[in-house]
Amino acid sequence: MPLTYNILFTIIIFLYGIVVGSFLNVLIYRIPKHENIATKRSHCMECGYQLKWYDLIPLFSYLFLRGRCRKCGARISVQYPVIEAVNGILWVLTFLKYGLSIETLLYCLLFSALLALSVIDFRTYEIPVGFNIFILVLGVVRVATDYRNWLQYLIGLVSVSLFLFAIFAISKGRGIGGGDVKLMAVTGLLLGWKLNLLGFVIGCILGSVIHIIRMRVSKEGRTLAMGPYLSLGVAISVFFGDFIVNWYMSFFTA
Numbered sequence: 001m002p003l004t005y006n007i008l009f010t011i012i013i014f015l016y017g018i019v020v021g022s023f024l025n026v027l028i029y030r031i032p033k034h035e036n037i038a039t040k041r042s043h044c045m046e047c048g049y050q051l052k053w054y055d056l057i058p059l060f061s062y063l064f065l066r067g068r069c070r071k072c073g074a075r076i077s078v079q080y081p082v083i084e085a086v087n088g089i090l091w092v093l094t095f096l097k098y099g100l101s102i103e104t105l106l107y108c109l110l111f112s113a114l115l116a117l118s119v120i121d122f123r124t125y126e127i128p129v130g131f132n133i134f135i136l137v138l139g140v141v142r143v144a145t146d147y148r149n150w151l152q153y154l155i156g157l158v159s160v161s162l163f164l165f166a167i168f169a170i171s172k173g174r175g176i177g178g179g180d181v182k183l184m185a186v187t188g189l190l191l192g193w194k195l196n197l198l199g200f201v202i203g204c205i206l207g208s209v210i211h212i213i214r215m216r217v218s219k220e221g222r223t224l225a226m227g228p229y230l231s232l233g234v235a236i237s238v239f240f241g242d243f244i245v246n247w248y249m250s251f252f253t254a
């Protein structure tokens, strides 16, 4: 593809990414409160000012207003532009790695779901089941569009999740959350068993290391939301998995 097209696509995908990112902010705030995600107008949390369309332009409105409400000047959470920017960047990175393909589409949507469910899980220790259903649908599309490799995905669906379900059943839900079990099942269906297993291992390593540090530094409790770490592991696996697997295999084939 010519360079100019690549640059053009990158910009368009970034813009779509931040628009979807701003929708993720709505999900992050409203799902835990069981508020309607479609009908309620966005408003200032302090003065109730209803945001106009020009206050709702992802990333740019926040920068233009310097993070304050247009009417009362109350600070707007920095989470809004951060989520928008992160989603935009993730979409661009996915496009740069997988090009114009069905994989790019599926992985972009996967990352958006992981981003939102991670923030919600971090705050509430729960992964809303809607996110897992959404990723399940992505997985079904993946199998349908790559049906020659159906077995890879089917093994992915059960390999990590059955192991986690055993822990879940034995510990009666204290060892791991049911949402995490479902998450690793549906990401397995979407990624296939190799990348999913790798993502799970990376997520567990990151989770234990970072959580031990957080328990020491900020006197964090023992309760650990695994969703963010598993999501991070899956994302790293999608971007670097082929590289890591090849590197690992090179020890056995040399």
Ligand SMILES: [Zn+2]
Pocket (backbone or CB within 6 Å): 044, 045, 046, 047, 048, 049, 069, 070, 071, 072, 073, 074
């Ligand atoms: Zn206000």
